Amino acid sequence: MKESCYWEPIDHVCRFCGARIMHRNGKGLSVGDVYKCFTCGKSGQQLKDICWCGFRFRKGNESYRCLSTKVLEKYPEVRELLEQAFRACGVNPREVEVGVVTLKDHKLIMRELELRRVKNPILSDRVFNDLEEALSKEKEKKGTPYSGLYLEKLWRDYLARGESPIFVRALILKIVELL
Numbered sequence: 001m002k003e004s005c006y007w008e009p010i011d012h013v014c015r016f017c018g019a020r021i022m023h024r025n026g027k028g029l030s031v032g033d034v035y036k037c038f039t040c041g042k043s044g045q046q047l048k049d050i051c052w053c054g055f056r057f058r059k060g061n062e063s064y065r066c067l068s069t070k071v072l073e074k075y076p077e078v079r080e081l082l083e084q085a086f087r088a089c090g091v092n093p094r095e096v097e098v099g100v101v102t103l104k105d106h107k108l109i110m111r112e113l114e115l116r117r118v119k120n121p122i123l124s125d126r127v128f129n130d131l132e133e134a135l136s137k138e139k140e141k142k143g144t145p146y147s148g149l150y151l152e153k154l155w156r157d158y159l160a161r162g163e164s165p166i167f168v169r170a171l172i173l174k175i176v177e178l179l
Helices: 078-089 103-119 127-141 148-160 163-176
Strands: 006-014 020-024 034-037 064-068 098-102
Touching: 064 103, 064 127, 078 098, 078 103, 078 127, 098 103, 103 163
Parallel strands: none
Antiparallel strands: 006 020, 006 064, 020 034, 064 098
């Protein structure tokens, strides 16, 4: 069987030299998947063999994770925090496509992102239109609008759509605040 010679860059960094890791799919090959750093030559059949993700120094508690620097554009609300996390690990996010941050920093930043979005929920047009329609229907009904049953239904509907529970809670609190 002919070996595939196609390597693709992935969003992971070599823990030996800091260069980007490449991946070759091992489907149909006797060796299986291969992960390789083309800068230092280290390779392995599992990503964890050469990647920073999950790596800990012997005496340290910190665990690391690779992260694409595209997150700086994806999450502008926490751009400064992400840049600080990259720089704390010796990475200049403006010079590379993929860097390393501590897992602890990453979790704290993502939690901060959720909290900032709760304070200023960004409602998409779809969500806003759905809410406006549902609220006008509730106003037409006799009795108390926005009953507990309605809010519970709203909660379940948005969770079923895959919205974050923190976002849905903020949305419901905003509705109650507007009453």
